[in-house]
Amino acid sequence: LCPQAQLYCFEPDPRAIARFKKKLGLSLDKVQLLEIAISDRNGTIDFHPSNADGEAKEWDLSGSIRRPKNHLTEYDWVRFDRPFSVETRRLDDWCSEAKLNTVDFIWMDVQG
Numbered sequence: 001l002c003p004q005a006q007l008y009c010f011e012p013d014p015r016a017i018a019r020f021k022k023k024l025g026l027s028l029d030k031v032q033l034l035e036i037a038i039s040d041r042n043g044t045i046d047f048h049p050s051n052a053d054g055e056a057k058e059w060d061l062s063g064s065i066r067r068p069k070n071h072l073t074e075y076d077w078v079r080f081d082r083p084f085s086v087e088t089r090r091l092d093d094w095c096s097e098a099k100l101n102t103v104d105f106i107w108m109d110v111q112g
Helices: 014-030 070-074 091-097
Strands: 007-010 031-034 037-039 043-049 084-090
Touching: 014 031, 037 043, 084 091
Parallel strands: 007 031, 037 084
Antiparallel strands: 043 084
């Protein structure tokens, strides 16, 4: 529908990054994937990826730069016990550096 669209994707979780690259396959060259988290500040922060035991050992469908709280009361089998440091960027700063003056659409999965 939009052959001239420029797509920028942000993802800090290496597991989701690998899944993204695998799913896009040969179309990966049509997007720019930035392996960082968008935040209210530039720098680094702990990212809390989800994991679990048993069949859900590789559960990676949730994660956050904020320490999870309520998620654990709803899904007590999910853990967030292996945080690691990720780079963070303010969206305004990234847009300025990328010389991106106009954003037509944002689809954002806001954690926390």
